[in-house]
Amino acid sequence: MIRKAFAGALVATLSLSAASPALAQEAAAKVADPGNNAWMMTSTILVLMMILPGLALFYGGLTRSKNMLSTMTQIGAVACLAMLVWVMWGYGMAFGPEGNAFVSWGKFFLAGVTSDSTAATFSDEVISEYVFISFQMTFAAITAALVLGSTVERMKFSAVMVFALIWLTIVYFPVAHMVWAGGGLFFEMGALDFAGGTVVHINAGVSALVAALMLGRRRGYPAEPMPPHSLTLTMVGTGLLWVGWFGFNAGSELEADGTAGLAMINTFVATASAALFWMLTERAMGHKGSALGFCSGVVAGLVAVTPAAGNVGVFGAVVLGAVASVVCFFAVSKLKPRMGYDDALDAFGIHGIGGMIGAVGTGILHDPLFGGPGDGSVSIGSQTLVQVQAVAVTILWAAAGTAIALTVARFVTGLRVTPEVEYDGLDIGEHGERAYN
Amino acid sequence: MKFIIAVIKPFKLDEVREALSSLGVAGMTVTEVKGFGRQKGQTEIYRGAEYSTNMLPKVKIEVATSDALALQVVEAIQQVARTEAIGDGKIFVLDLVSATRIRTGETGDIAL
Numbered sequence: 001m002i003r004k005a006f007a008g009a010l011v012a013t014l015s016l017s018a019a020s021p022a023l024a025q026e027a028a029a030k031v032a033d034p035g036n037n038a039w040m041m042t043s044t045i046l047v048l049m050m051i052l053p054g055l056a057l058f059y060g061g062l063t064r065s066k067n068m069l070s071t072m073t074q075i076g077a078v079a080c081l082a083m084l085v086w087v088m089w090g091y092g093m094a095f096g097p098e099g100n101a102f103v104s105w106g107k108f109f110l111a112g113v114t115s116d117s118t119a120a121t122f123s124d125e126v127i128s129e130y131v132f133i134s135f136q137m138t139f140a141a142i143t144a145a146l147v148l149g150s151t152v153e154r155m156k157f158s159a160v161m162v163f164a165l166i167w168l169t170i171v172y173f174p175v176a177h178m179v180w181a182g183g184g185l186f187f188e189m190g191a192l193d194f195a196g197g198t199v200v201h202i203n204a205g206v207s208a209l210v211a212a213l214m215l216g217r218r219r220g221y222p223a224e225p226m227p228p229h230s231l232t233l234t235m236v237g238t239g240l241l242w243v244g245w246f247g248f249n250a251g252s253e254l255e256a257d258g259t260a261g262l263a264m265i266n267t268f269v270a271t272a273s274a275a276l277f278w279m280l281t282e283r284a285m286g287h288k289g290s291a292l293g294f295c296s297g298v299v300a301g302l303v304a305v306t307p308a309a310g311n312v313g314v315f316g317a318v319v320l321g322a323v324a325s326v327v328c329f330f331a332v333s334k335l336k337p338r339m340g341y342d343d344a345l346d347a348f349g350i351h352g353i354g355g356m357i358g359a360v361g362t363g364i365l366h367d368p369l370f371g372g373p374g375d376g377s378v379s380i381g382s383q384t385l386v387q388v389q390a391v392a393v394t395i396l397w398a399a400a401g402t403a404i405a406l407t408v409a410r411f412v413t414g415l416r417v418t419p420e421v422e423y424d425g426l427d428i429g430e431h432g433e434r435a436y437n
Numbered sequence: 438m439k440f441i442i443a444v445i446k447p448f449k450l451d452e453v454r455e456a457l458s459s460l461g462v463a464g465m466t467v468t469e470v471k472g473f474g475r476q477k478g479q480t481e482i483y484r485g486a487e488y489s490t491n492m493l494p495k496v497k498i499e500v501a502t503s504d505a506l507a508l509q510v511v512e513a514i515q516q517v518a519r520t521e522a523i524g525d526g527k528i529f530v531l532d533l534v535s536a537t538r539i540r541t542g543e544t545g546d547i548a549l
Contacts, residue, residue, distance in 0.1 A: 225488035227481060287482050296484055333485020346484060 039256035046247025047138035058237030065229040066425025068435035078164045079141035086137040093173035101185040121254035149347030150208035159413040171401035191390035195252035197307025197358045205352020207402040217342035238295040249309035263309035270321035274301025277325040300328040303354035308362040313371030324357040363387035438533035439507035445518040445526040456513040466499040476524040
């Protein structure tokens with residue numbers, strides 16, 4: 001298990017201690033490989049591109065024109081908040097030196113981290129700890145922003161900020177610890193999550209559903225048409241997301257090696273498969289193949305391949321993309337209207353559902369029987385069971401944490417904008433400016 | 438004099454203009470408009486969710502003609518703008534009381 005190797009190594013992250021000169025000397029001997037460091041710095045910036053401008057344009061284009069700036073501003077501001085919280089207590093709660101199965105502690109305010117500190121990768125290589133911290137920071141930032149896809153066009157800006165602060169603390173950091181840190185609950189179970197299918201997508205998707213239910217529908221939904229105001233910008237955002245996702249997926253190997261290459265090619269083909277299968281599903285359902293269908297398929301494929309990126313073979317990724325795309329289509333076009341929740345931009349329908357397909361599918365397709373890179377030491381059945389357990393725990397954790405975070409945000413800010421602001425649009429009502437003049 | 442208002446499918450505009458020019462119509466006013474008739478709009482589908490759009494884009498042509506030419510203009514528009522599909526549009530004919538060319542002050546048929 002590639003993740004097993006990571007377990008001990010990360011806990012043993014090297015640190016320079018003034019009290020122990022001998023240890024310091026030994027630690028200084030292990031320096032980050034510049035090639036790996038360079039790739040991880042590149043990956044980190046690619047993930048930033050997924051947020052601003054990627055997700056901001058993708059989500060912004062899907063809203064009505066009167067809420068374009070509000071949507072983009074919420075994403076940007078929440079990402080910034082997440083970055084600051086990450087360096088204050090997020091990194092310590094997710095990857096601190098001390099901890100249990102659910103959360104860690106230590107290294108708050110990056111105590112003890114210097115330019116010489118290193119973080120372990122999956123081999124005996126190390127990367128600079130600042131680079132690792134930055135890379136993981138972008139994950140926290142985009143995940144918090146993803147949740148907002150279900151709540152746009154009606155939630156106060158102040159409520160968004162309060163919610164994000166609490167949600168990151170009680171939902172994101174613990175789940176990141178459980179999945180990726182040595183000693184974490186899912187980590188020890190042997191759950192496979194290459195680049196955050198559980199941490200990012202199921203986590204954000206389920207939180208989005210709970211938030212949409214607690215917040216209530218937008219005024220006029222579903223009787224009044226609320227079509228996207230600019231599919232052009234959504235398409236631009238989709239492209240930026242796809243490019244940035246290579247940092248997300250291929251970067252999650254933490255080294256520029258062959259597994260990163262596998263994650264890269266899988267990020268191509270799963271996405272390509274999903275984009276076309278969404279449009280094929282539209283045709284099969286008697287509609288036209290649409291641009292939004294294409295964009296939705298791209299994102300569904302990217303979401304599904306996230307946990308699988310370095311964990312399945314190339315044709316496993318093709319299948320995974322296709323299956324996730326078809327299931328997500330029915331989630332957003334049939335399940336959502338039937339259940340009546342207003343997941344405005346389908347954060348649950350695509351990230352939540354796609355993440356679950358990806359996480360469970362990884363358990364199956366990891367096996368060499370399906371061309372996966374697994375060694376066959378764990379049976380498909382037991383690996384899939386572990387994946388399902390990790391998904392189930394994440395769903396419960398995210399749902400409960402979101403309910404708490406939103407309740408606090410409601411108490412502090414009132415949560416929803418007034419009917420007048422909602423009618424006029426949040427751009428003018430919450431920010432005092434218009435996207436288009 | 439007659440004032441003819443025709444609401445047609447936008448892609449038929451060029452053909453209608455050519456037809457009317459060949460009849461000797463000297464000018465027209467064209468406006469992009471939205472509306473609905475028996476067609477009752479169209480359906481757009483986003484991620485599988487259907488939205489019916491009540492108003493469809495059309496082009497409105499306004500032409501002032503002499504009484505002698507009016508019938509031919511109506512017939513020409515009716516034939517050229519016709520696709521036999523729903524939503525081809527309508528033609529309205531109104532009596533025109535007066536017309537004045539601003540540059541010269543001419544009035545009546547000669548001002549058209």
